[in-house]
């Protein structure tokens with residue numbers, strides 16, 4: 001069997017898959033025959049599944065994205081713009097978490113959803129290192145504070161050093177403003193040589209934080225940990241990313257303590273149409 005198989009009885013020879021394919025590797029010779037994969041198409045195929053998704057007749061299957069593994073889009077589940085906007089606007093950075101662990105199964109489920117985020121050339125190389133042990137997370141926050149103390153001492157003129165004293169003194173008083181005593185932490189990473197890796201990580205986690213909302217989970221990007229993890233060896237070792245991987249902004253996650261009742265406005269957008 002080739003990489004693409006087409007059911008000749010179902011196929012209407014309408015050329016929809018041919019026009020849709022982003023790498024133009026499907027061709028339609030004439031109106032009688034079903035579309036075919038071009039020679040060498042296997043190498044150029046992105047495995048994006050557009051050909052399977054776009055066929056209204058369910059005629060096309062891909063070896064790596066079989067038709068049976070592609071459920072139909074349910075019309076009843078479609079949501080309107082108002083709901084989309086409310087979902088997006090009601091997501092907040094949560095910095096107060098309930099004293100309740102986040103189940104590994106839920107994290108797994110969210111990561112599975114995050115896989116549907118786009119990735120450059122559909123590479124899908126993002127991996128996730130997840131911490132669900134509060135003590136360990138506190139240790140990571142402590143190491144970030146150690147890094148801040150080091151930066152302050154060695155490079156007092158650094159612009160980032162401005163907010164560090166406050167965070168350090170809060171920590172010394174027992175308050176974790178680095179990882180907010182979060183019950184879980186997700187560090188997404190991608191291979192160093194993957195050009196789009198950092199963007200892919202960010203988009204995946206942005207999907208994940210939206211997907212977390214219906215379960216009452218809140219998230220917050222861990223900017224302070226991000227900085228420390230770039231250079232602080234003890235932290236790198238404690239996080240232990242997959243070999244050859246680079247991290248980008250990690251994400252705290254936990255059951256949100258606050259409830260929000262309003263949707264604050266943002267700055268007006270600055271747009272230039274040309």
Ligand SMILES: Cc1cc2nc3c(=O)[nH]c(=O)nc-3n(C[C@H](O)[C@H](O)[C@H](O)COP(=O)(O)O)c2cc1C
Pocket residue numbers: 091092093094095220221222223224225249
């Ligand atoms: C890249 C990035 C890094 C961030 N780092 C932190 C952080 O280290 N600590 C924190 O409390 N919030 C952090 N935030 C959250 C922002 O402060 C927050 O998104 C912003 O104030 C808007 O609030 P909202 O997310 O509730 O809409 C970060 C957000 C982003 C996108």
